[in-house]
Amino acid sequence: MVVVEEEDNQSEEEEIVTEQFVDEEDDDGLLLFPAHLSHSLRELFIVDCPELILALVTEHEEETGRHGLQALRSLESLEIRWCSKFLSAYKSSSSFGFPPFLEDLDMYDEDGIFEMHSRTELFIKGGDSTCEALWPLLTQDQLSSLKVKKSNFFCRLGGLQEEQLLLLKRSFKPWKLDTDDMSGFLVKPICSLLSSSLTRLQFGGNDEVEHFTEEQEEALQLLTSLQDLQFYTCKKLQCLPMGLHRLTNFKKLKIKDCPSIRIRSLPLLSSLEQLKVKDCKKLQRHLTQLHTLTNLKKLKICDCSSIRSLPLPSSLEQLKVKDCKKLRYLFAELHTLTNLKTLEIVNCPSIRSLPKGGLPSSLEELDVSDCGNKKLKQRCSKLMGTIPNIIL
Template identity: 40%
Template sequence: MEGIETLAPLSNLTSLEKLSIWELGDDFRCDGLLPLLTEGQLNTLQVRNTPVFFAGIQGPAPAPAQAVSKLQKLDTDDIAQVLAAPICGLLSSSLTELYFCNDNEVERLSKEQEEALSLLTSLQDLQFVCCSKLRCLPAGLHKLTNLKRLNITLCPAMRSLPKNGLPTSLQEFDVHGCGNEKLKQRCRRLMGSIPLISL
């Protein structure tokens, strides 16, 4: 995609259902994504190694309040950019699966990021995989009342569970590969309240 710095040339592909963006450089932005999300059929988006991709959604012209996304699954390595109010507000009624993989920067979520995450009221599946510096789960996780699956895999710095607990809707909780005995002990205390726990 040499010479292309945004998704604008693809913005008229309204039948597109899945889109993967890998290693498109430090300047590639999401301009042109909004029509795919709100006017098209895009339901699955994967963005990796494209560090400023989501920054455009957070710019001075946010999505209109009436814009409704159809995106159901988002897979990215960019926790900090995705967990922003403009993005989470746009995806709040549609997103059911959110995967954060290989984010080696974020240690903990800011208050603003936790508030943005709580906007994703349709979320059923949340995964943090190979997020090497992430030390704790979001404090407001209990607000995600539709969350059924929570996966924290290969996150060696993970130390604690949220003080306010986990959503009562949770059916599966997976913390394998984290290697922290205190975390495992805390998870063992949840056995019986969550049907399936993998340590």
């Protein structure tokens, strides 16, 4: 079944059976779109057509945009369900092209769920995700963000032949990746493939991994462009991978809802410019080493209920402290942080006063609107006129 919505003033979708679309059909189930839909079709929904194949585009047709999906120049949304052969003609081709205004592509079948948004973001979820089925999507130069959940995608990707890997390396260059498959991703063939493009890596939703193996840590070292590393909801993860300080572009670290994690090597991460920590119970004791991060500019600490004080580096420009119920003192020498511009205190009821030495003259914004303590608000109100922006 094929459901379409055209660009005119139709109020309802018009359902057209497959035979009405067919200009030519052979034994392999090849379907060609008729020309009259090229400037009117906005939405296309194809379901349960197991023999349907999108025809290969010749070089001339690719240049003119008069064939296949490229011919549907008004198409904005494409959803394909249970059509396992739809992209099978493109298993090793990089010539696949999207219609110029296509924003959303959703594909569902027994191999999993694949969603692409704005031709730049690809989400792979579940199933036995074969790289052949995804080849036309992976080889798009515009792909910038990849999210892989509950899938063996990386295992399949690492098993590609050398010729395919070389082709993929030229076109597959996402700068952002989010996955729960740490062990599948952290292998040398995969990390080598993304060494020059990947700048943000997010590991999340994994309740199994406790430590990184030596081989995985070596693979991570291949990500020479990595700037931003994030861990979230990794319940059993006990430590960060070793050698992060050797990644010369590494600047941002975010850890959220990882109750078992520790950072004994925090002083080694001297290149860090941004650090965000939320709800990490065992990490709190290591925050006493924050002053060793001599390049740190932005610090955000949330839901660290047992932390009592924060020794801060002089390089700090922005500080946000939230939901730290036992935190009583920010930093006795806060006035010496001559680069600090923004200070925000949210729901920290034990902080009743500012440090005796006062605040740095560089401060441009002080936000205590949700601090959770009336006395602190009263004392900050007396600073009106000395700080450009005070939010009470």
